[in-house]
Amino acid sequence: MRAAARGADGGGDDRAGACRSRAAAPGGDGITEPLRYDHAHVEARWQRFWDEHQTWKAVRSTDGRPKKYVLDMFPYPSGAGLHVGHPEGYTATDILSRYFRMRGVDVLHPMGWDAFGLPAEQHAIETGTHPARTTAENIATFKRQLKVLGFSYDWSREIDTTDPGYVKWTQWIFLQLFHRGLAYQDEALVNWCPALGTVLANEEVVDGKSERGGHLVVRNPLRQWMLRITAYAERLLDDLALVDWPRGTLTMQREWIGRSEGAEIVFAVAGQEGKQIAVFTTRPDTLMGVTYMVLAPEHPLVREVTTSAQRRGVDAYVAAAARKSDRDRTAAARDKTGVPTGGFVVHPITGQRVPIWVADYVLGGYGTGAVMAVPGHDERDFAFARAFGLPVVEVVSPDGQEHTHLDAAFTDDGVAVRSGEFNGLATAACQAAVVDKLEAIGRGKRTVTYKLRDWVFSRQRYWGEPIPIYFRVELDDPRGDPRRGARHVIRHDQPIAVDERELPLRLPDLLEYRPGDDPAGPLARVADWRFFQKDGRWFARETNTMPQWAGSCWYYLRFLDPKNDAEPWSEKAYDAWMPVDLYVGGAEHAVLHLLYARFWHKVLFDAGRVKHPEPFMKLVHQGMILGEDSEKMSKSRGNVINPDDIVREFGADVLRLYEMFMGPLDAVKPWQSAQILGVARFRDRFYAVATRELSDAIDADTRKKLHKTIEKVTRDVEAMAFNTAISAMMVFLTDLAAHERPPREGVLALTLLLSPFAPHVAEEAWKHLGHERSLAYEPWPAYDETLTIDETQEMPVQVNGKVRGHVTLPRGAPESVAREASLGVAGVRAAMGGKAIRRFVYVPDTIINVVV
């Protein structure tokens, strides 16, 4: 396949005249006159050529050459079409893919569509158009827009997460999770909006009302599918050491996982035999300073510890907390609220009674949902104690002395005081001693807690992968038909996996996508789809669907073997290309997508389906491109740039060059239309120089510049410093253009260097320079190290740190020579003013500094 591409001729209809259609310089003689460049014509022709010759088909050689898997985060094909932010990362990976091919590396560089998603469903609700149709149209638009940019994707591997052939394997992976006990059902609190008949995400809820429409939202417990990602917390944390990712992203993942070491301490409830409350604390050394206990409002023991005298207050407080969204509950972070329960626990060491309060500053979902409050040494507990007049006791002292008054919580390490047998111990030692004691008396143990929570994996939506699970249906009347409304009970407590041979489980077509009033989602209404009979018994399908994350959790694996119908990917395909060597995408996915995909990968690792503990070896985030006003691009601001417009006016090569020339790939940078002219001129100047009459000789100076340029561009491409690589090529082009007849050797090399950045113009020039074949697999130019180093070096001479002159010395000249030469410079002598030299700093080939 590749041989065909490599051996193919330059193809097509082109003759000089075809690409000079706009040249027609009046009076030009047409022979030495440089050619004008018609980007629309040339780019379309090369894109057709690459397609026809399958130039970018990824083929793994058997000759032991290296491979690179270069992956973009695949887009959600929105109705708005491509945005200038998309081509930024895509151009970067394309440059590297093309560069690697020229270095003799096998490259897998695929593209596909993350095509399930809310907008298509929303559109269906509003217009009745089937989401599959909207999705197909959007994909067509995106694909057309990407193709005109000339990216070297292997389109034969294109995938679409909504394709039944893909859904089949997403469901298959879900079943692997299910069979391994990692997918389970639980009641989870969700934001249910009865008026909209749907469940809303946290960010869609503002002040207890829906963002759209302002309808009431209630927090209802709803049966949900959960994935046990917490079982992988430790490995997700530890294996971050194996990857080459941006530091900030690693930090965010670590904090999201939120590992915390401490102790679980058990307090007996006073007067209630056998009842106890466990707390988690990172500071067991402050145990002797506990003055009260706090339960989260949703803690299961709240009712039981509440005395009848406090019941009304507690019930009201708990009910009010349940109405608040997570956002609201944490927004008013400063004012502490809470109520006493009237109940007490017994301190495990002193035996003293400690009052139990309920307060929503304690979170039900973290740790044990209860804390031992130590106001002397925790800021939140201190604020709460102040607000409610609870006692504050110092048990950790900065200086080992007891202090009678605390103005604020002392949260640093110190020395234990007022702590009985633990007095005088430093914080670390005290923690160990307290936990040892608790373990000895059976009242506590060392534990590790994570902030990471299990992943709510079901959505009450239509446009997602159906969860391949069904349940037994129990009918009051055994001959009844649940599709016709016969009374029945669905045994959700006994989930049954759909047989793998029956996958994919397809979505039914709907006429009405509106969610309706059933929180089980639109699929619950499709009785003919939902209920089915097997062996004379009735069953009901799961009507929840998977979240959009599902498809993107494993798409990099499907690219390996996208047409395989017998398995998700073959071992051979896996061995050929995995792991992903470079992954480029937005920083907004720093946590969720990247954590979920790593989790699935580890599950597949345990199932023996993948062989590397981590999927993405190197990760790079492209920076956001802002509008010309330096604001985020948005329709409402009217500052959106459409890549189609840029391509039409200047061509794909110019858009690619511009986006790479703007600045460092990972920097946030504003779009500046005026700057595009600079790279457009560069492209046109390059083509003009390449099509001039060339010289077969090359002078020594240009030769040196050539080799320095190759060295610089090579280093910069490897470091993904594309802006400076382009700058180096601009400088070299200016050098070439200064020759009446530019040296052919230099033009040829520059054409190859430029080709990953601006492939169309480079191919066109390459052909003009007499080549029959595409340059896609030409060897990358090599440089001679010795030619990149000059024999002499001009160096600044400073006097007391200020530059006062320059000297040119042979490389590595001895200090004595440097000294003599510098002191001979008039400006240096003048600046020294006859003063004695205190020190002579000489860094060979770099700088001279005379200190007087």
Place this chain on the structure above:
RNA sequence: GCCGGUGUGGUGAAACUGGCAUACACGCUGGACUCAAAAUCCAGUGCCCGCAAGGGCGUAGGGGUUCGACUCCCCUCACCGGCACCA
């Protein structure tokens, strides 16, 4: 509030490991070509003083380390992004 990032000409930016601050590009000024314009090409362009030679200042602000700091350390300010009572 916490965490992370950024701050360099009129503008986007460059400066490898502490070694000539401002490469490359835009813009601007002047010139060439042209009847003219566009396009293209050439030259200049950090700020201040000066006719000039030359000098001084200059990488958000202040301090420090160093022969030497955009780069390392401390403090302050501004902007951007993320997270928000995680015991």
